[in-house]
Amino acid sequence: MTxxxxxxxxxxxxxxxxxxxxxxxxKQKAEITLVDKNRTHLWKPLLHEVAAGSLDDGVDALSYRAHAKNHGFFFQLGCLSNINRDDKTITLSAMLDEEGNEILSQRKLSYDYLVMALGSVSNDFRTPGVKDNCIFLDSPEQAHKFHHKMLNKFLQLGEKQTQKVNVAIVGAGATGVELSAELYNSLKQVKSYGFDDISSSDLNVTLVEAGEKILPALPVRISSAAHHELSQLGVDVRTATMVTEATEAGLMTKSGELIEADLMVWAAGIKAPDFLADIAGLETNRANQLVVERTLQTSRDGNIYAIGDCAACTLEDGKQVPPRAQSAHQMASCAYDNIIARINGKPQKDYQYKDHGSLVSLSQFSTVGSLMGNLMKGSMMVEGRMARFVYVSLYRMHQIALHGYVKTALMTMVGRINRVLRPRLKLH
Ligand SMILES: Cc1cc2nc3c(=O)[nH]c(=O)nc-3n(C[C@H](O)[C@H](O)[C@H](O)COP(=O)(O)OP(=O)(O)OC[C@H]3O[C@@H](n4cnc5c(N)ncnc54)[C@H](O)[C@@H]3O)c2cc1C
Known part of the structure; x- marks a missing residue:
């Protein structure tokens, strides 16, 4: 069997x-195995909400094992460490528990077709001190770490052991912008759970961006609208500011200024995991992404596909497909069609990137963005309820792809009920 x-x-x-x-x-026409280093899945664009405490991932996370059982595939818990293209096997490294005891030994799995969908990690561009002093929002564990540290700081505020909480976020892409706004929402919620004398002026968020504007990938009018909204909330937005070092005290800028911070988040760029660089002789770019043809097959091995953030796919106009959830979603559909076509001996198709626009959620305060459509030439700016609706729809589309319409509708209802039953902010 394939x-x-x-x-x-x-x-x-x-x-x-x-x-x-x-x-x-x-139908037992092929054996499908999903490998992941974690036991549960949480849609990555929700991580800033986990960090700010407005989302309890214990409720939203999906168990791979249970999902696999219900959808006709196998799940292997493990971390990919190597690929052997000669005997068509992958190696999963041994898994250790928290005490360092081996729970699963190193394993090899064989494939006919391999799809790499490993995503990306934050790129610190080797800036000194970043690894030791900044938190990256790459995984739920890192988001939890930020959340716990933030709650501790709020606790100290409530007990008047500290005067202000200073948070510095490097990188004003969607992650940095959304997290900045979400933190003000958290502070508002914290007030309603017993810390009455905390005010928004007790939180100091500085958003640092090396480029001339925030949300560099989006049109000027959207980044200006988001900039205005953030400033209204109280975020100190610093554009054209290059961070050269992160220290225990804060961020050092190229002009020699120290931006003092108790908590620092690095969200300034992405790269594919380092171990992918030249893995098994496959072609990779400077960001460790696997170079793929338009069919999403890697350039040096047609049996290995790559999709999502870990793939470097160049479009007809020479532009790279951006690392976004909508690209990963579309690439998954294209890889699916192409693998089915291969099995049936039919020709494969080229991946077409359809930019449906970009939306940035400023927590419950606002949502801004652009939508692209066939009816409009170029993009249309959207704001407010309409934008919020479309923003949430992106996640709903992911849920529908995984669970179908009925279960997604039920999950949406449970989410609404939980908003009544559970605290608005995760307090532990
Ligand atoms: C805070 C935040 C907000 C974002 N907001 C948006 C947004 O609003 N809109 C948007 O379009 N995009 C957004 N993005 C980007 C979006 O999340 C990514 O582009 C998208 O998740 C990429 O999908 P993927 O399938 O390539 O990788 P991922 O969704 O990152 O999945 C990669 C998977 O690979 C697993 N893995 C990694 N290494 C290994 C290994 N060695 N062995 C086994 N498994 C491994 C991981 O555990 C993970 O489950 C956001 C990202 C972040 C961090």
Whole structure:
């Protein structure tokens, strides 16, 4: 039986494994295995909400094992460490528990088709002190770490052991902008849980961006609108400010200024995981991404595909597909079609990137962004309720791809009920 392995159960990989499992796995036409280093999946664009405490990932996370069982594929818990293209195997490194005891030994799995969907990690561009002093928002664990530290700081504020909480965020892309706004929402919620004398002036968020404007990938009018909203909330937005070092006291800038901070988040760029650089002789770019043809097959091995943030796909106009959830979603559909076509001996198709626009959520305060459509030439700026609706729809589309319409509707209802039953802010 044809063996298909998808490594990485994120925005792209989990959708792909689910579709392949439903189409081929259930009918035993192929054996589909999803590999992930974690036991549960949380859609990555929700991580800033986990960090700020407005989302309890214990409620939203999905168990890979249970999902695999229900959708006709197998799940292997493990961390990919190598690929052997000669004997078509991948190696998963040994898994250790918290005490360092081995729970699973090193394993090899064989494949006919391999799909790499490992996502990306933050890129600190080797800036001194960043690894030791900044938190990255790459995983739920890191988001929890930030959340706990922030709660402790709020506690100290409430007990008047500290005067202000200073948070500095490097990188004003969607992650940095959304986190800045979400922190003010958290502070507002904290007030309603017993810390009555805390005010928004007790939180000091500085958003630092090396470029001339925030949200560099978006049109000027959207970044200006977001900039205005953040300033209204109280965020100190510093554009054209290059961070040269992170120290225990804060961020050093190129002009020699120290931006003091108790908590620092680095969200200034992404790269694929370092171990991918030249893995198994596959072609990679400077950001360690696997170079793929338009069919999403890696340039040096047609049996290995790459999708999502870890893939470097160049479009007809020479532009790179951006590392976004919508790209990962679309690439999962294209890889699915192409793998099915390969199995049926039919020709594969080229991936077409459809930019549906970008939306940035400023927590419950506002949502701004642009939508692209066939009816409008170029993009249309949207704001307010309409933008919020479309922003939430992106996540709903992911849920529908995984669970179908009925279960997604039920999950939406449970979410609404939980908003009444559970605290608005995760307090532990
Ligand atoms: C805070 C935040 C907000 C964002 N907001 C938006 C947004 O509003 N809109 C948008 O379009 N995009 C947004 N993004 C970007 C978006 O999350 C990514 O582009 C998208 O998740 C990429 O999907 P992926 O499938 O490539 O990787 P991911 O979703 O990152 O999944 C990768 C998976 O691979 C697994 N993995 C990694 N290494 C290994 C290994 N060695 N072995 C086994 N498994 C491994 C991981 O555990 C993970 O499950 C945001 C990102 C962040 C961090």
């Amino acid at each position: 063996k298909i392995i998808v490594v990485g159960g994120g925005a792209g990989g989990l959708e792909l494994a689910t579709k392949l499992g439903r189409k081929l796995g259930r």
